[in-house]
Amino acid sequence: MASKTAANEHHGFPWKHLIGFVLSIVLTLFALWIALETDLSMTWILIIIFGFAFLQAALQLLMFMHVTENSTKSNLTSRVQIGNILFAAFVAIVIVIGSVWVMTAGHAKHDKNQHAPKTENHENHGGGSEHDSGEHGSHE
């Protein structure tokens, strides 16, 4: 698969593109339906819609961007391309999940300022306590 020549599928009808497009639409609508019309728990909704998002990203990479194709006869370029994108995806996941975890998993409770009663109305852009408590419940 990884070593096939680039041009092979570029004669005739672009089935690959059409299949990718139809699947993208189906995944988009299905994610919307799962998110808005089902009574699944927040955790399951998150798992399913993010699963669909990564699937759709993979579809774009494989069907439209030809990430597996090689510019020469060796399969070095496709390996570099795929390896680079997978590494970038890993970095992205670490940045996002890491940040959200550090900032919302309750570490803020150890901030000693939190125990002092609030004496002024000025809040640091929305650090209101009602949002804080809602947040802990709603995240993963």
Add this chain to the structure above:
Amino acid sequence: MAHAETHDPNTPLEYRSETGRLNILGFWIFLGAEIALFATLFATYMVLEHRIADGPSPGELFEVKSLLIQTFLLLTSSFTCGLAVHEMRRQNVKGLITWMAITLGLGLGFLYFEIEEFLHFIHEGANIGTSAAWSGFFVLVGTHGAHVTFGIFWVTMVLIQVAKRGLTPATSAKVFITSLYWHFLDVVWIFIFTAVYLMGMVMHNG
């Protein structure tokens, strides 16, 4: 670059020059950096999305209709952009320019609805300075919109070059690189659709 290379006649034009091959590989590596850039903006938004100060929450203002219009415009433009490259590889310049022009039209449509949506949010009292959540929102979604805007100019320039010079190893590599960029913007939008809009609406409803 100068040395004659023997190639499978099936090798697409964009891979026939060394410059073309290296530019395409380099662009893939650039896309990796773009993924990291957008990841930091996603992380910022997701950390701050509950910090709404006295303003509305994002999920409160999102509308399914506007979201679906934007999503389908961009999704379809990614598809037509793929067809443009497909035509390019069949040496069909007219097909390439036609599909790319459709792609640009869909991209402009996306921008129109995105700007309209931003104006709607601002009208509802949510601008970039309203709260940390909205700052994160406008920076993330706005950076994506700025990329789309840049992409429209870029693709237009490359198409002018193709119209003038025809399909050469140099111009076809440029078309291929702009196509990678355009598909990448759709990939980013998929995650904005999921992490910003769907999650925002789910949290607002439940």
